[in-house]
């Protein structure tokens with residue numbers, strides 16, 4: 360089976376897309392088969408990879424969610440070796456209102472992924488990463504209903520901690536209703552400046568929060584803050600302007616070292632399961 | 633009349649709240665009367681100022697928008713000398729669905745501010761700053777319909793430029809429909825790292841964009857990138873965890889110098905009008 364992961368945080372600009380793209384690329388670089396699904400109408404994951412605007416009648420994630428006749432295989436484009444991308448365009452913004460009345464409105468993506476994995480058989484993707492938009496709406500709910508694991512990209516700032524409670528509530532809700540497998544596996548620290556006592560304090564708060572959760576019956580009881588934190592590194596912000604992953608842009612810069620280390624840790628965990 | 637400014641950017645985590653709070657505090661510190669209106673259900677502006685949770689039946693921005701019997705005067709609390717705050721709480725998240733059917737749904741805040749300024753007469757606020765949520769929904773539309781000027785806090789990153797087009801479209805739409813006075817006055821660069829060629833390129837792109845707009849009939853034809861950019865400075869991120877403005881937290885740090893310089897520029901522009 361595949362390791363299925365939603366990169367989720369309703370707070371904006373915290374590193375979801377940067378992490379989704381660079382972890383997907385890191386895993387692909389280790390020779391693993393990876394699917395990256397862009398669930399954000401901003402389409403930044405697609406932009407980050409330099410994916411061309413879908414032409415003419417190329418279906419996108421919008422079509423996948425709204426049209427039961429469209430399969431995930433038709434939506435996927437080969438973005439890199441080992442890395443297939445389901446691209447998002449601005450029409451995806453129409454999905455939430457249009458799906459609002461449907462009884463299976465949060466399950467569209469899950470059904471599409473399950474059908475795809477069945478038809479792929481042994482050639483199926485090993486890792487499926489979903490880049491969520493900065494909201495707790497229907498698109499994010501489709502992402503959460505389709506995966507087993509949530510990774511929370513965030514920055515070690517005081518105001519960033521404020522949103523985590525609400526995020527956890529949403530994960531609980533989806534877990535209790537449509538997806539009993541769903542759990543939070545960890546936090547990925549993005550744009551991290553380890554030199555300040557402020558960020559060290561925020562990280563310590565997060566570590567303590569997860570330690571205390573170990574004895575509770577909650578979907579984050581086995582969660583932790585992943586190491587390494589991804590250091591703040593302007594190369595990471597520059598790469599998307601060239602349509603490149605951090606590894607293509609500057610393979611040995613701190614951001615690339617950190618994302619590669621995280622990809623290795625994520626692959627290793629899965630191998631040992 | 634007052635200088636009325638919405639800090640707006642649908643992209644999350646770009647510095648809207650940090651800028652709203654620290655500009656408001658900077659102006660108050662210059663002896664000007666300032667109102668700060670928190671339009672974000674996250675309530676971060678209120679949190680940043682260390683405002684207590686509103687007690688019992690203290691009305692908040694939610695009540696102001698939904699209940700015509702509630703006036704802005706009843707909602708305001710004196711957060712600092714010269715600085716009155718209209719606080720937001722999570723119930724404000726209910727405002728968008730609840731207002732959806734009302735014919736004047738984008739004008740609620742404007743009406744409340746106009747009534748307040750009329751009843752205050754000569755004691756009225758000189759500067760009204762509105763902290764918008766990271767979206768282009770009904771709350772932001774209330775903010776845009778209530779002011780003359782939009783300031784766009786943003787970071788000098790490639791992905792940040794992608795959202796500006798959509799933001800400008802929304803300003804145009806509000807300008808053509810309910811608020812012909814509305815215009816974009818400027819961009820405030822937040823969390824700025826001037827040492828990288830990437831950020832210099834993004835700033836150059838923005839400067840060029842505004843220069844070209846000068847001859848166009850658009851709501852940003854007199855807009856510019858404000859200087860100074862607010863430098864990345866961990867003190868700026870630490871201050872809210874103590875419920876303090878940057879001036880209270882560390883009056884001479886780079887973040888405080890930059891926000892004070894901006895506040896002085898904003899006050900001076902207004903005096904010279």
Ligand SMILES: Nc1ncnc2c1ncn2[C@@H]1O[C@H](COP(=O)(O)OP(=O)(O)OP(=O)(O)O)[C@@H](O)[C@H]1O
Pocket residue numbers: 370371372373374375376377378399403491492493549550551589590591592593594595596597599614643644789790791792
């Ligand atoms: N390690 C890093 N070093 C420098 N810049 C970074 C780093 N990580 C992310 N950034 C920059 O921070 C900004 C926000 O990142 P990103 O777009 O990945 O966040 P997001 O959570 O996906 O945002 P949204 O909520 O809009 O989807 C981008 O400009 C990105 O390039």
Ligand SMILES: Nc1ncnc2c1ncn2[C@@H]1O[C@H](COP(=O)(O)OP(=O)(O)OP(=O)(O)O)[C@@H](O)[C@H]1O
Pocket residue numbers: 370371516517518519643644645646647648649650651672676764765766822823824862863864865866867868869870887
């Ligand atoms: N100059 C700066 N130096 C360091 N950190 C900063 C600076 N400006 C803002 N930050 C930090 O960046 C984060 C995002 O800022 P802020 O909350 O003001 O953004 P926002 O646009 O209001 O976010 P939202 O979209 O969630 O309302 C906060 O943790 C803040 O403390």
Ligand SMILES: [Mg+2]
Pocket residue numbers: 375376377399403490491492
């Ligand atoms: Mg994103």
Ligand SMILES: [Mg+2]
Pocket residue numbers: 648649650672676763764765
């Ligand atoms: Mg804010």
